Amino acid sequence: MTNEEIKEFITSILPSATYDETGEWLNINIEAAQWRRLAQWIRNAPFDMDYLFCLTCIDWKAHLTMVYHLTSTSHRHTIVVKAKVDRGDAQIETVSDIWRTAEFHEREVAELFGVNFINHPDLRKLILTDDFEGYPLRKDFEDPVNMIRL
Amino acid sequence: MYTETQILKDTTQTAANGSEGELVINVGPQHPATHGVLHLVITLNGETIKKVEPHLGYIHRSIEKMCESLTYRQFIYVTSRMDYLSAHINNHACAMTVEKAMQIEVPQRAQYIRVLMDELTRVASHELWWGAMAMDLGAFTPFFYAFRERETINEIMEETCGARLTMNYMVPGGVMADLHPDFVRKVKAFIQLFKDHIDEYDELVTGNVIFQNRMKGIGYLSKEDAISFGCSGPVARASGVNCDIRKLSPYEVYSQVEFDEVLQTEGDSFARYLVRIAEMKQSIRIIEQLIDGIPEGDFQAKTKAVLKLPKGEFYSRVETARGELGVYIVSEGGTTPYRIKFRSPGFSNLSALDHMVRGSKIGDLMATMGTLDLVIPDIDR
Numbered sequence: 001m002t003n004e005e006i007k008e009f010i011t012s013i014l015p016s017a018t019y020d021e022t023g024e025w026l027n028i029n030i031e032a033a034q035w036r037r038l039a040q041w042i043r044n045a046p047f048d049m050d051y052l053f054c055l056t057c058i059d060w061k062a063h064l065t066m067v068y069h070l071t072s073t074s075h076r077h078t079i080v081v082k083a084k085v086d087r088g089d090a091q092i093e094t095v096s097d098i099w100r101t102a103e104f105h106e107r108e109v110a111e112l113f114g115v116n117f118i119n120h121p122d123l124r125k126l127i128l129t130d131d132f133e134g135y136p137l138r139k140d141f142e143d144p145v146n147m148i149r150l
Numbered sequence: 151m152y153t154e155t156q157i158l159k160d161t162t163q164t165a166a167n168g169s170e171g172e173l174v175i176n177v178g179p180q181h182p183a184t185h186g187v188l189h190l191v192i193t194l195n196g197e198t199i200k201k202v203e204p205h206l207g208y209i210h211r212s213i214e215k216m217c218e219s220l221t222y223r224q225f226i227y228v229t230s231r232m233d234y235l236s237a238h239i240n241n242h243a244c245a246m247t248v249e250k251a252m253q254i255e256v257p258q259r260a261q262y263i264r265v266l267m268d269e270l271t272r273v274a275s276h277e278l279w280w281g282a283m284a285m286d287l288g289a290f291t292p293f294f295y296a297f298r299e300r301e302t303i304n305e306i307m308e309e310t311c312g313a314r315l316t317m318n319y320m321v322p323g324g325v326m327a328d329l330h331p332d333f334v335r336k337v338k339a340f341i342q343l344f345k346d347h348i349d350e351y352d353e354l355v356t357g358n359v360i361f362q363n364r365m366k367g368i369g370y371l372s373k374e375d376a377i378s379f380g381c382s383g384p385v386a387r388a389s390g391v392n393c394d395i396r397k398l399s400p401y402e403v404y405s406q407v408e409f410d411e412v413l414q415t416e417g418d419s420f421a422r423y424l425v426r427i428a429e430m431k432q433s434i435r436i437i438e439q440l441i442d443g444i445p446e447g448d449f450q451a452k453t454k455a456v457l458k459l460p461k462g463e464f465y466s467r468v469e470t471a472r473g474e475l476g477v478y479i480v481s482e483g484g485t486t487p488y489r490i491k492f493r494s495p496g497f498s499n500l501s502a503l504d505h506m507v508r509g510s511k512i513g514d515l516m517a518t519m520g521t522l523d524l525v526i527p528d529i530d531r
Contacts, residue, residue: 023463050377054465054476056491069465069476069493073377073391076398101380104501127207127530137215137489147215 186526383473
């Protein structure tokens with residue numbers, strides 16, 4: 001499995017996807033609406049990306065980016081998929097039925113970044129208390145009591 | 151969150167269809183077998199587990215947010231407080247990410263010291279797990295046996311690093327101070343002590359019939375599920391998944407030492423137990439190969455006082471005692487990270503707990519949870 005093969009395949013189904021190979025792994029940039037379809041494709045053969053080892057979000061102030069680090073336990077190729085999410089109306093479809101580890105990780109991102117995962121089975125708060133307001137890992141979050149600016 | 155124990159009676163179930171209704175009980179947040187503040191809400195049908203829901207956050211400090219205002223020298227010290235039993239390895243992962251981004255060459259001596267410290271930490275962590283897990287099952291004596299060895303390691307750590315638990319010994323570019331003059335001698339004495347005593351573990355616990363009956367076939371996790379749940383470390387390796395980062399993408403001097411990736415295919419609690427016992431022996435094997443050949447030279451590369459990472463994203467993975475720790479730094483070119491994510495092994499391993507114990511008896515929950523080797527600050531971060 002090479003980066004070229006993956007790029008060729010993804011371009012054939014998502015012509016608007018862009019790529020970045022400056023880092024350690026191939027980065028694929030897509031829109032939030034395209035993620036679910038792409039996830040189903042790369043989970044299955046021949047790509048077999050069966051191990052989602054990191055799922056997180058970055059707040060770029062203008063928009064949010066969901067970052068998915070995927071690898072395959074059979075051919076050991078690693079890719080990074082980045083989906084751009086609108087900040088005001090943050091939502092993306094869940095992949096918790098494709099990779100079950102996503103269920104917990106998406107719950108964590110949902111409460112810390114305020115991303116709504118469509119069709120997620122259980123989006124209750126996992127780490128924070130139920131009455132907690134705001135999304136602490138967003139850059140504009142302010143907590144005058146508990147946050148210490150250095 | 152559940153504030154009180156609720157007893158739910160399902161009105162559709164009667165004595166005629168053989169069910170007595172459901173019972174919801176809370177385990178934790180203060181419970182001796184969770185080894186920390188983990189809250190599990192368990193739905194039972196009689197003695198059979200129908201569902202386990204973890205409620206986290208009792209020791210959540212938002213380390214990821216905190217690190218956004220700390221410099222690249224400072225943030226490493228916070229990470230000792232995540233997985234406090236693998237403090238060295240956490241520090242190591244962070245230091246490695248910074249080095250990768252700044253392309254700092256770590257001196258050979260520092261690489262040897264780091265790997266030695268990592269492996270000693272792994273042995274110490276597995277020792278504590280072994281003692282605590284046996285205690286969860288009602289055997290108190292193994293705890294003292296495990297602490298005899300663990301204490302020796304802690305003393306070695308204390309001499310060199312100045313601390314017993316949160317060492318903060320790894321810094322970008324190498325290690326903070328040189329080894330204590332007694333280090334090599336004491337580590338060799340420890341290897342002898344370990345080899346003299348490791349067989350006692352099997353006599354005490356492994357071969358015990360009661361222990362085996364409570365472990366074999368309990369908490370089964372298939373290979374496909376282990377991969378899907380993102381499990382790593384001994385939990386995944388007991389289900390036959392090759393996931394040892396030391397083998398998959400060797401860092402420091404791991405490519406130069408010989409050791410086996412311990413694999414079991416049964417996927418039950420007993421397999422996870424055997425993997426950790428065998429891993430301790432492999433760690434000792436690594437230490438033996440390195441301890442006589444620590445090269446002379448610098449223990450730290452020369453670095454600037456203020457570290458500035460180039461713009462970009464950097465990810466490094468290491469194998470802690472619990473599994474794969476990933477450190478993901480997004481840098482905007484300043485002296486502090488723009489965003490930092492710690493992919494902690496315990497968080498993913500815990501997510502598989504519900505799947506593993508559904509349908510088994512409540513008494514098996516603790517046995518299964520013991521073999522997951524959860525460290526709660528690592529899960530909550």
